[in-house]
Amino acid sequence: xxxxxxxxxxxxxxxxxxxxxxxxxxxxxxxxxxxxxxxxxxxxxxxxxxxxxxxxxxxxxxxxxxxxxxxxxxxxxxxxxxxxxxxxxxxxxxxxxxxxxxxxxxxxxxxxxxxxxxxxxxxxxxxxxxxxxxxxxxxxxxxxxxxxxxxxxxxxxxxxxxxxxxxxxxxxxxxxxxxxxxxxxxxxxxxxxxxxxxxxxxxxxxxxxxxxxxxxxxxxxxxxxxxxxxxxxxxxxxxxxxxxxxxxxxxxxxxxxxxxxxxxxxxxxxxxxxxxxxxxxxxxxxxxxxxxxxxxxxxxxxxxxxxxxxxxxxxxxxxxxxxxxxxxxxxxxxxxxxxxxxxxxxxxxxxxxxxxxxxxxxxxxxxxxxxxxxxxxxxxxxxxxxxxxxxxxxxxxxxxxxxxxxxxxxxxxxxxxxxxxxxxxxxxxxxxxxxxxxxxxxxxxxxxxxxxxxxxxxxxxxxxxxxxxxxxxxxxxxxxxxxxxxxxxxxxxxxxxxxxxxxxxxxxxxxx
Amino acid sequence: xxxxxxxxxxxxxxxxxxxxxxxxxxxxxxxxxxxxxxxxxxxxxxxxxxxxxxxxxxxxxxxxxxxxxxxxxxxxxxxxxxxxxxxxxxxxxxxxxxxxxxxxxxxxxxxxxxxxxxxxxxxxxxxxxxxxxxxxxxxxxxxxxxxxxxxxxxxxxxxxxxxxxxxxxxxxxxxxxxxxxxxxxxxxxxxxxxxxxxxxxxxxxxxxxxxxxxxxxxxxxxxxxxxxxxxxxxxxxxxxxxxxxxxxxxxxxxxxxxxxxxxxxxxxxxxxxxxxxxxxxxxxxxxxxxxxxxxxxxxxxxxxxxx
Numbered sequence: 110x111x112x113x114x115x116x117x118x119x120x121x122x123x124x125x126x127x128x129x130x131x132x133x134x135x136x137x138x139x140x141x142x143x144x145x146x147x148x149x150x151x152x153x154x155x156x157x158x159x160x161x162x163x164x165x166x167x168x169x170x171x172x173x174x175x176x177x178x179x180x181x182x183x184x185x186x187x188x189x190x191x192x193x194x195x196x197x198x199x200x201x202x203x204x205x206x207x208x209x210x211x212x213x214x215x216x217x218x219x220x221x222x223x224x225x226x227x228x229x230x231x232x233x234x235x236x237x238x239x240x241x242x243x244x245x246x247x248x249x250x251x252x253x254x255x256x257x258x259x260x261x262x263x264x265x266x267x268x269x270x271x272x273x274x275x276x277x278x279x280x281x282x283x284x285x286x287x288x289x290x291x292x293x294x295x296x297x298x299x300x301x302x303x304x305x306x307x308x309x310x311x312x313x314x315x316x317x318x319x320x321x322x323x324x325x326x327x328x329x330x331x332x333x334x335x336x337x338x339x340x341x342x343x344x345x346x347x348x349x350x351x352x353x354x355x356x357x358x359x360x361x362x363x364x365x366x367x368x369x370x371x372x373x374x375x376x377x378x379x380x381x382x383x384x385x386x387x388x389x390x391x392x393x394x395x396x397x398x399x400x401x402x403x404x405x406x407x408x409x410x411x412x413x414x415x416x417x418x419x420x421x422x423x424x425x426x427x428x429x430x431x432x433x434x435x436x437x438x439x440x441x442x443x444x445x446x447x448x449x450x451x452x453x454x455x456x457x458x459x460x461x462x463x464x465x466x467x468x469x470x471x472x473x474x475x476x477x478x479x480x481x482x483x484x485x486x487x488x489x490x491x492x493x494x495x496x497x498x499x500x501x502x503x504x505x506x507x508x509x510x511x512x513x514x515x516x517x518x519x520x521x522x523x524x525x526x527x528x529x530x531x532x533x534x535x536x537x538x539x540x541x542x543x544x545x546x547x548x549x550x551x552x553x554x555x556x557x558x559x560x561x562x563x564x565x566x567x568x569x570x571x572x573x574x575x576x577x578x579x580x581x582x583x584x585x586x587x588x589x590x591x592x593x594x595x596x597x598x599x600x601x602x603x604x605x606x607x608x609x610x611x612x613x614x615x616x617x618x619x620x621x
Numbered sequence: 622x623x624x625x626x627x628x629x630x631x632x633x634x635x636x637x638x639x640x641x642x643x644x645x646x647x648x649x650x651x652x653x654x655x656x657x658x659x660x661x662x663x664x665x666x667x668x669x670x671x672x673x674x675x676x677x678x679x680x681x682x683x684x685x686x687x688x689x690x691x692x693x694x695x696x697x698x699x700x701x702x703x704x705x706x707x708x709x710x711x712x713x714x715x716x717x718x719x720x721x722x723x724x725x726x727x728x729x730x731x732x733x734x735x736x737x738x739x740x741x742x743x744x745x746x747x748x749x750x751x752x753x754x755x756x757x758x759x760x761x762x763x764x765x766x767x768x769x770x771x772x773x774x775x776x777x778x779x780x781x782x783x784x785x786x787x788x789x790x791x792x793x794x795x796x797x798x799x800x801x802x803x804x805x806x807x808x809x810x811x812x813x814x815x816x817x818x819x820x821x822x823x824x825x826x827x828x829x830x831x832x833x834x835x836x837x838x839x840x841x842x843x844x845x846x847x848x849x850x851x852x853x854x855x856x857x858x859x860x861x862x863x864x865x866x867x868x869x870x871x872x873x874x875x876x877x878x879x880x881x882x883x884x885x886x887x888x889x890x891x892x893x894x895x896x897x898x899x900x901x902x903x904x905x906x907x908x909x910x911x912x913x914x915x916x917x918x919x920x921x922x923x924x925x926x927x928x
Contacts, residue, residue, distance in 0.1 A: 195807035210805045213922060214798045215791070223791040224806055230788050 123313040124185050124201055124280045125150040126171070131180035133166050133337075140166040141177070144339045146332045148281075150185070153307045153314045155324045155345075157357050158334035159553040164317045167334065168283045172204050173197045184281075198226070203279030205270045205287050213259030217252055217269055221276050244276055271299065275306075284316040288323060300327045319553050321350045333357055354554075369589075370569040372404025377542050377573035378442070380424075383433035387419050387597060394419045394597040396433070399575075403541065406564070406574040408588030408605065410581055412617050416597035417577045418459065421546040424575070425456050425464075437542060450483065453541035457548055461531040468520035472512050473501035475519045476534045504533035509559075525556035532563055540567050546577040561587060581613065593617055626759055631882045637763030638878020639871045640770055641836050645670065645828035646870035647773035649852030651780055652824030654863050656702075657856055658784060659817035660797035660810070660923030661709060664720030666825040667849030668727020669701040673829025675731035675738065678840040681830075682743035690743065691769075691830040698826020699819050701727060706815035716925055724849070738840045746835040769831050776824070777867035784863070793817055797921035825849065851899075858903055860919045873899045 133141035170177040173191035288296035306312040332342035333356040341356040380399040394416045422428035426444025437452045458464035477497040549557040593601035593616040601616035673694035681690025752764030784790035796813040859865035880895035
């Protein structure tokens with residue numbers, strides 16, 4: 110018998126949640142197959158799995174976004190029906206999403222208040238403000254409450270997402286890769302706080318993560334999904350990282366990053382005296398001198414929101430320069446299509462679906478974008494469908510892009526596969542300069558390894574690579590030379606070999 | 622015979638024009654502002670305005686009460702808004718296309734039912750003679766303020782307050798800025814937009830009643846001459862802020878009176894150019910405040926023209 114929630118107010122203690130034989134089919138595709146997971150009250154449970162393993166599908170079923178094809182769920186041992194997210198919220202279930210669910214034009218305070226269930230018809234801002242201030246003093250971190258959320262940095266938005274769930278009194282929290290936009294210190298702070306809430310019995314947490322470090326440091330238990338099936342799990346204390354990785358990827362072999370070849374290159378790109386407005390329009394980005402030589406990867410580290418994205422926009426022609434110049438091979442470069450073609454400049458911007466794709470156009474068309482009007486050194490008037498199909502088929506095969514067909518809209522692909530498709534387009538042919546921003550954001554580790562190998566291969570083939578990344582591990586793994594950006598300026602430079610991580614961290618945090 | 626006040630007549634005429642001409646703009650643009658803040662564009666308000674003018678006039682004529690006429694116009698506008706909202710709730714329906722269809726439908730329907738009312742005279746909405754203290758008839762004429770104008774001012778401020786300080790206001794803004802976030806909050810986005818469009822339609826209907834029941838004060842087919850469309854554009858000009866909508870309407874009304882005012886003091890050259898003043902002004906202001914690198918920061922994120 111299905112028992113609806115009798116008590117409309119959320120419970121005051123951590124709750125236990127269990128799924129029984131959860132199955133979800135989309136047409137002929139089975140995204141989730143008979144998954145049963147038990148999460149006891151007050152535990153910190155991690156859901157591991159590659160991209161497309163069904164983690165998101167499972168939690169969406171739990172939260173009532175999808176109606177599972179079959180299977181049940183119990184909350185505190187009682188079978189419940191969750192027809193929609195509201196029902197899940199009534200049961201005390203909450204979720205922090207990978208994509209932000211805050212309303213950009215509303216302030217943090219407005220976002221918090223409107224998310225409550227009992228918003229009064231007339232909002233007494235004085236009282237709400239006092240309540241919010243009192244709530245914030247109990248929290249381990251704070252966010253500016255009166256700025257429109259759209260103007261907050263990613264890290265601050267993620268904190269606000271979490272604050273919102275706690276503000277709403279949720280007792281079972283699903284976190285979908287909550288730390289992907291945070292610095293290591295912020296991530297530890299956030300997870301430490303969640304950990305504290307679970308151990309004192311106020312919260313149960315289910316976290317989707319790719320980072321083994323977080324799993325071993327904070328979680329009690331782990332469940333591993335692979336191709337929609339629950340393939341294993343158990344107490345974190347009983348499992349090694351290697352065992353978890355083996356469960357996650359199954360038989361497949363991981364691509365090892367290619368060996369670093371010694372290449373002594375000449376400067377390809379020089380940025381000198383460049384000045385541009387930042388996103389808020391209030392500060393300026395100033396790049397005094399930035400050189401990237403062929404055959405080297407220059408890693409540009411920095412905490413989100415310190416001007417790295419603006420630099421990428423400057424280099425890709427999305428943001429006008431107020432002063433200064435960019436030169437490629439000694440000639441002025443304005444990031445036009447013909448210049449990019451002439452100098453073999455390729456881009457892999459962050460959020461490729463937004464910055465490097467036409468989301469509703471097909472995979473084949475997106476892969477064809479760079480050369481659709483150009484073949485054999487000559488401009489072409491007519492679109493050559495056969496050439497497009499051949500190119501796309503070859504690259505999709507080479508880069509193992511998982512897509513239903515070449516005609517599928519690229520927006521339907523998972524994040525890792527969009528990234529692979531864009532990479533296949535950008536790395537096709539001769540590459541002299543490769544500009545990359547956060548290439549592995551939100552990807553699982555086999556996709557990450559593969560993409561990093563490709564980047565290293567491009568470097569070994571003589572390309573000059575600028576890698577802008579918020580992931581310090583990535584910078585350390587790939588770079589020959591490391592730069593640190595802080596408050597719109599490059600504040601530190603060190604060769605990667607023998608780099609002092611503490612020193613880099615200090616400069617990232619703004620202590621120069 | 623009135624006293625000659627010379628060139629003073631020009632600013633006075635502009636003031637009078639701002640008060641007289643702006644009222645329909647205030648109502649239509651505030652209504653459209655509400656609709657757009659919920660994430661939809663209703664381009665059909667021109668049709669709603671004309672139909673409101675016709676139905677308001679007809680009901681005022683039959684009942685003898687201009688207030689009942691205004692009420693009828695608001696109700697007719699509400700129905701048009703609901704129709705727009707319902708049609709746009711259907712999957713794969715574009716709000717702009719529906720808006721254009723409803724614009725043509727509304728004006729056509731108004732002309733069809735309005736034929737018998739071109740001749741008869743309906744009672745007018747009352748005005749408050751705020752210029753009673755002045756002996757000058759020009760001042761008295763300029764400050765003869767219709768009740769709906771005052772209601773419009775109150776409406777703009779009330780709407781701004783509502784968007785900031787009430788649950789309904791915040792709900793509308795959430796629905797307009799991020800449908801995903803709204804769904805995550807359990808808000809029925811379509812319902813919010815339906816009623817926002819309906820309210821916007823009702824306000825546009827009242828704007829129409831003002832046209833036929835006060836200024837110009839009669840029903841004919843050329844009564845609106847695109848004012849509904851201009852009011853929609855004013856919302857963008859006003860950056861989706863109801864109080865700015867009020868100012869923009871006043872500016873637009875005042876600039877519209879420039880042509881006739883100059884003509885009345887004997888400046889007749891460049892006659893049509895002065896009539897274009899509101900449009901030139903709007904265009905100039907938009908160009909001056911635009912940015913090459915920034916998108917409109919206050920635009921609701923869900924609008925189909927922004928996405």
